[in-house]
Amino acid sequence: MGKIGKRLQAARAAFEGKEEITVEDAVALIKANASAKFDETVEIAMNLGVDPRHADQMVRGTVNLPNGTGKTVRVAVFARGPKADEAKAAGADIVGAEDLMESIQGGTIDFDRCIATPDMMPIVGRLGKILGPRNLMPNPKIGTVTMDVKEAVEAAKGGQVQFKAEKAGVVHAGVGKASFDADKLVENVRAFVDAVAKAKPTGAKGTYLKKISLSSSMGPGVSVDVSNATAG
Template sequence: MAKHGKKYRDAKAKVVKPIYSISEAIALLKETNTTKFDASCEIHIRLGVDPKHADQIVRSTIMLPHGTGKTVRVVAIVSDDKVDEAIKAGAIDAGNETIIAKIEKGWTDFDMVVAMPALMAKLGKVAKTLGQQGLMPSPKAGTVTPEPAKIIEQIMKGKIEFRTDKTGIIHNIFGKVSFANEKLEENLKALLKAILDAKPSGAKGTYVKAVHLTTSMGPSVMIETQEVMAL
């Protein structure tokens, strides 16, 4: 196992309590940030669900009040008459056959794909490529829509998807270190509330088991699950 450097060890030493309130944890994220760039603030929340069962999958979307601070590169698979408005909304590229051909050749230099329902069948030939990288559009994620420009605008303003991985953990970014503490707290609480609201019917027992916050390369800080459940 690789050893952490002095900067990380010094930052880790500032995490003196085993558990913190949300406001304390956010303040501590800034104190323990070890990067020179504007690091992302991340949440890792372990839920009491087993995603192998369909009625225990947690997946939804939320519009963060202040966005993530991250530039999202969106590609739009749309009909010819929707290309211009998709580009105007913020897509880095828009079209149909031409874009699919580029993806077939290995192009995946983007973060998200928004597609019109009528064109989903055409994505079949690149479904494996997109699926392996978590880029395949999905109705559940709101990325399959007859109104692509509207969804792209929402994504540009901070709409994100959250979902459990195969171990029942949700990993998401909720802002940047440069954000004011109040904005980070508002973003985080909005995301946590959405996760609570998305509790699946099959979830039994303790729903929120552990919540950790961290910056891109900093130590993790655990927050009180009781405070989370009371949101």
């Protein structure tokens, strides 16, 4: 534990006094201090001026990161017949119907994204209490309840990121790996911020984008200048 303590201490010292910096400077700082023995994920947290308990202030959506996430995404698809074949051909890891439902009910959740054709929703609906809290429930608003399973599977595999505001109005996600080129990380960060900005709900009052922070999996966070992060 001592080594971890020293590494974190050094990172915190490097980050000290740096606030509201540009996305470019934040990415450079994170890359320079991501010293874990694995390829750390670069994470973004956005504090929004919303109260998600109100339906007209819920923020959710998807964004296709231009440079992907660097993460291998396992995709499960609820489909039958030709649509099941289409899902398999597109690269889905798990495809099924009642058998997949029973597997999930039995505690096997070996996937990161769940997609369903509309006719499968009566089956999928029974899994709400299991998939909902894990943010895995298929939803037509974010394109995971669809007849175009090929596009949905390919998007999930290709770096599409889902986002949803939590109770405190915070949205967070992984936007790449520390090993990515700095310019690719910057591009991903701006794409994510832009998508969340465009998802501003009708009920949002006052300042919508309040604070943006970046960090690596094992490192401290640094706040980013909101106006710089939203620059075109």
